[in-house]
Amino acid sequence: MSDTIRIALDAMGGDAGASVVISGAALFLERKPGVRFRLYGDESVVAPLLEAYPALKAASQLTHTSVQVQMGDKPSQALRKGRRVSSMWQALDAVRLGEADVAVSSGNTGALMAMAKFCLRTMAQIDRPAIAGLWPTLKGRSVVLDVGASIGADSAHFVDLAIMGAAMASVILNRPRPTVGLLNVGVEEVKGLEEVKAAGRILRALPNQNFSYLDFIEGDDIGKGVADVVVTEGFTGNIALKTAEGTARQIATIMREAMASSLMAKIGYLFARGAFQRIREQMDPRRVNGGVFLGLDGIVIKSHGGADALGFAGAIDIGYQMVEQKLLERIREALTQARELSPPSPPAPGSANVNLPADRKQQ
Numbered sequence: 409m410s411d412t413i414r415i416a417l418d419a420m421g422g423d424a425g426a427s428v429v430i431s432g433a434a435l436f437l438e439r440k441p442g443v444r445f446r447l448y449g450d451e452s453v454v455a456p457l458l459e460a461y462p463a464l465k466a467a468s469q470l471t472h473t474s475v476q477v478q479m480g481d482k483p484s485q486a487l488r489k490g491r492r493v494s495s496m497w498q499a500l501d502a503v504r505l506g507e508a509d510v511a512v513s514s515g516n517t518g519a520l521m522a523m524a525k526f527c528l529r530t531m532a533q534i535d536r537p538a539i540a541g542l543w544p545t546l547k548g549r550s551v552v553l554d555v556g557a558s559i560g561a562d563s564a565h566f567v568d569l570a571i572m573g574a575a576m577a578s579v580i581l582n583r584p585r586p587t588v589g590l591l592n593v594g595v596e597e598v599k600g601l602e603e604v605k606a607a608g609r610i611l612r613a614l615p616n617q618n619f620s621y622l623d624f625i626e627g628d629d630i631g632k633g634v635a636d637v638v639v640t641e642g643f644t645g646n647i648a649l650k651t652a653e654g655t656a657r658q659i660a661t662i663m664r665e666a667m668a669s670s671l672m673a674k675i676g677y678l679f680a681r682g683a684f685q686r687i688r689e690q691m692d693p694r695r696v697n698g699g700v701f702l703g704l705d706g707i708v709i710k711s712h713g714g715a716d717a718l719g720f721a722g723a724i725d726i727g728y729q730m731v732e733q734k735l736l737e738r739i740r741e742a743l744t745q746a747r748e749l750s751p752p753s754p755p756a757p758g759s760a761n762v763n764l765p766a767d768r769k770q771q
Contacts, residue, residue, distance in 0.1 A: 412442060412443070412444055413440075413442075413443050413444075413509050413510075413728055413731050413732065414443070414444050414445075414446060414502075414507065414508045414509050414510075415433075415443055415444070415445050415446070415508060415509070415510055415511075415512060415724060415727060415728070416445075416446045416448065416498075416499040416500075416502040416503060416507070416508035416510070416511040416512070417429055417433060417445055417446070417447050417448065417499060417511075417512050417513070417724075418448055418449070418495045418496045418499040418511070418512070418513035418514070418515055419447045419448055419449030419450075419453075419454050419495055420448075420449040420450060420453075420473075420476040420477075420495040420496075420515070421476075421477070421495070421496060421513040421514040421515025421516070421520075421711075421713070422514030422515060422711065422713045422714070422715065422720075423479070423514075423713050423714050425453070426449055426450075426453050426454050426457055427457060428514070428715065428716060428717055428720050429447075429449075429514070429720060430447075430454065430457040430458060430461065430464065431457075431461075431717035431720075432715075432716075432717040432718070432719070432720030432721040432723075432724065433445055433447075433461075433464055433468075433720075433721070433724065434461040434463070434464045434717075435717055435718065435721040436721040436724040436725060436728075437461075437463055437464050437467060438463075439721075439725070440728060441463070441467075443467065443728065444467050444468070444469075445464070445467055445468040445469070446468070446469050446471065446499070446502050446507060446508050447468050447469065447470045447471065448470075448471050448473050448495040448496075448498040448499045448502075449470075449472075449473060449476075449495045450472065450473065450474065450476070450495075451470060451472040454470055455470060458470070471498060473493065473494060473495040473498055474493070475489065475490050475493045475494040475495070476490075476494060476495055476496075477490045477494050477495070477496045477515050477516050477519045477520075477523075478516065479515070479516050479713060480516075481516055481519055482518070482519075483516075483518040483519050483521070483522035483523075484522075485519075486516060486518075486519030486522065486523065487519075487522055487523060487526065490519070490523070491523070491526070496513055496515050496516075496519065496520060496523055497523050497527065499511040499512075499513060500520075500523055500524055500527045500528060500706070500708065501527055503528060503706040503707065503708070504527055504528055504706060509707065509731040510706075510707040510708070510709060510727035510728070510730060510731050511524075511706070511707070511708050511709070511727075512708075512709045512711060512720075512723055512724050512727050513708075513709075513710060513711065514710070514711035514712065514713050514715060514720060514723070515713070517539075517556065517699075517710055517713075520701075520708070520710055521537070521539070521557055521701065524537070524701055524704055524706075524708045525537060525704070528704045528705050528706040528708070529704070529705050530703050530704055530705065531703055531704070531705050531736075531739065531740065531743070533568075533740075533743045533744070533747065534568055534572075534703040534743070535564075535565060535568070536557065536558050536565060536703065537557055537558075537701055537702060537703035537704050538553045538554035538557045538558070538568075538569055538572065538642070538701075538702050538703055539553065539554055539555050539556050539557045539642070539699045539700070539701060539702075539710065540552065540553035540554070540555070540572070540573055540576055540699065540700045540702050541553070541555045541649060541698075541699045541700075542580065542698065542726075543630060543631075543638070543652070544631075545630065545631055545632060545633030546631065546632055546633050547632070547633030548581070548633060549580075549581060550577075550581075550630065550633055550635060550636055550637065550638055551573045551576050551577045551580065551581070551586075551636065551637045551638070552573075552630065552637075552638040552640070552645060552648070552649070553569050553572070553573045553576075553637075553638075553639065553640075553645065553702065554569060554640065554641055554642040554645050555642065555645040555646050555648075555649045555699065556642045556645060556646035556649070557642050557701070558641075558642045559641065559642055559643040560641055560642075560643065561603060561607075561641035561642075562603050562606075563603050563604075563606035563607040563609075563610055564607075564610075565641075566590065566603065566604065566607035566611075566639055566641070567607055567610050567611060567614070567746070568703070568743070569639045569640075569702075570588045570590070570607075570611060570619065570621070570637065570639050571618070571619075571739070571742045571743055571746055572702040572703060572739050572742075572743075573588065573637040573638075573639060573702070574586050574588055574618050574619035574636075574637050574742070575618070575735060575738040575739045575742050576637075576700060576702065576730075576735065577619075577636045577637050578618070578733075578738065579729055579730060579733040579735055579738070580726065580729060581636055583636050585617070585618065585619060585620055586619050586620070586636035586637050587619065587620045587621075587622050587634075587635045587636045587637065588611070588619045588620065588621050588622060588635060588636070588637040588639060589622045589623070589624070589625035589629065589634060589635030589637070589638055589639070590604060590607060590608055590611065590621075590623070590624050590625065590639050590640075591624075591625060591626070591627065591630075591638055591639060591640035591644065591645075591648075592604050592608075592624040592625070592626065593626070594624065594626065595623065595624045595625065595626060596624075597624075599624075600624070604624075607639075608623065608624060614746060617745075618742045618745070619637065622634070622635055625638065627648065630648065630652075631652075697711055697712050697715050697719040697720070697722045697723050698710070698711060698722055698723035698725070698726035698727070699711075700726065700727075700730065702739070703739075705736075706736075707727060707730045707731060707735065707736065709723050709724070709726055709727040709730075710723075711723035
């Protein structure tokens, strides 16, 4: 990889499309003027937008693509009509070909994951990729994964998630040895699905210098910031994410209605609106933005489809940090270390041995 970080953008993804992508890229370029962009999208749409940002135009290479993956497309549909020709695919392919170091898209999540798996493949030691998101907490931010890449997990996959999430937390949260919690229905060892309990036994026995395993945590511990990394499977993680987003919007609506309910409330709001704005910015899922596709043989960032320019710039920034801090190398090293150091873990009474496999399927 060259010293200059190269960022591939799917210019046609998201609710607002190219207008947010281009303005977000321009914002990020102000922060990091040394980056270079490869833009993929409809030239008749993207080129006029670039005219408003001369610096971005000079730092970008635009490739025309006539096919756009729609937000409502099923992953199979997106692959059939968009493989090799869509803006989403070509942004991913730039990473595969070594023409870009990271791809960022705010398009259809399912389509992006399907294309990324097909185009980039997974790392040699990983069976399934995951989506890791940044979660606002009382202590700052936590990494939560998986938040929707796939449903269900065995014990070995949970361990992979812990290793990958810890590597991401060390980069994004600047934690040299992040804490990891395994999401469960209770903190007691006897509670939860057998796959979760088995993963807990493996993680407790794993001599790992890259993270500190805290044991089981519950749903209300996520927002408290009990752990730097929260590990769960995609079905549960996605429900938790959507519930948190909905709750944040519900609270915002209730607060707006309360502030407009009387003259005194309106006067109070005038004095407190700065604090309310800070709360809104911290909790808005469009600004707490940038899901990382972990486990792929390349770096892919999923921006929220409804993100504004500032939110999209934040997603680009996460990708930039992943490249700058050599996330893929860190994950590979951590996985190799875990395979080498993993001791036999005690099986549950009456159950099969749940040791972490040393010879995971090669991709």
